[in-house]
Amino acid sequence: MIALKIEDLKLFTSRLFVGDVFDQFLVKEAVITTFNTFTIDGAIRPGYYSSEELEELKNGQLSSWAMVKPFCFSLIKGKRLPVSFRIILQMSQEGTEGFLASRQLPFAPDQVKGLYMNIRYEEDKLTCVTGTSVSVFTLDKALDEEWDQAAKGFLKHHSIPFLEE
Helix, strand or coil: CCEEEECCHHHHHHHHHCCCCCCCCEEEEEEEECCCEEEEECECCHHHCCHHHHHHHCCCCECEHHHHHHHHHHHHCCCCCCCEEEEEEECCHHHHHHHHHHHCCCCCHHHEEEEEEEEEEECCEEEEEEEEEECCCCCCCHHHHHHHHHHHHHHHHCCCCEEEC
16 A cells, blocks of 8 residues: 655546546545535445346446546536545456456455555645455565556556655
């Protein structure tokens, strides 16, 4: 787990809320505070969708950032900055499987419960904290280290400047 201080707030928020840079991630949770605090639980409610629509969603458990982003953007746009926001993004199951395979990590895909990017904005500072969750006890930190490097590489690839804290 590492904390990355985002140096260009405007660039990052534009890529997050307007662009498609983060669209492949799933939303675990989003909390946005403006004149009220709005909380979005990313869990999909299957009863809302038809069976055909559920089939199209593929992941079945969490909404994609692409689906939730317009609602979040509508909460923050305007003349005033939000007081704060916290968005927890998770790599999709397919993305996790590809990540594990490409880095030859000693975990089965079903042992990795999540690869996370925790995005926090408060007091005019934006940070991105990486995180992992596994279902087995391990002292091996290879997954954490590889995910930290991948997150830094992701930000660099999208020309988002950051400092490691």
